[in-house]
Amino acid sequence: MSEITPAVTEATFEEKVLKSDKPVLVDFWASWCGPCRQIAPSLEAIATEYSEKIDIVKVNVDENPGIAQQYGVMSIPMLNLYQGGEVVKTIVGAKPKSALVRDLSDVLEA
Numbered sequence: 513m514s515e516i517t518p519a520v521t522e523a524t525f526e527e528k529v530l531k532s533d534k535p536v537l538v539d540f541w542a543s544w545c546g547p548c549r550q551i552a553p554s555l556e557a558i559a560t561e562y563s564e565k566i567d568i569v570k571v572n573v574d575e576n577p578g579i580a581q582q583y584g585v586m587s588i589p590m591l592n593l594y595q596g597g598e599v600v601k602t603i604v605g606a607k608p609k610s611a612l613v614r615d616l617s618d619v620l621e622a
Contacts, residue, residue, distance in 0.1 A: 516556045520569040522576045528569060530597040535619045537568045540580060540590040547606035548589040554609035562620050593619065 517539065520528045529536045539555055541548035559568040573580040573588060583592060583599065593601040593616065603615050613620060 539570045540585045
């Protein structure tokens with residue numbers, strides 16, 4: 513975990529994600545997941561480049577099974593984009609940074 517994409521837990525999810533003033537991309541991941549590790553640098557780059565527009569946080573599904581279950585996380589990596597406390601977009605699977613930026617263009621180019 514890095515300061516750029518901080519970890520969020522069941523205890524901090526509501527405050528950091530649902531009550532955030534700006535869009536939050538939640539990366540549902542696990543330490544044993546290879547594709548999750550593959551996309552981490554891309555997510556950190558997006559978080560750095562677009563820090564005024566979006567927050568990116570990580571939820572370890574092994575440590576926070578309640579959140580994973582609540583949001584129907586069946587396969588990882590899974591990214592949920594939250595705005596105003598609601599899921600407005602879901603991205604499943606590892607994608608290159610360019611594809612992630614394209615998928616998030618509504619928020620990043622707003």
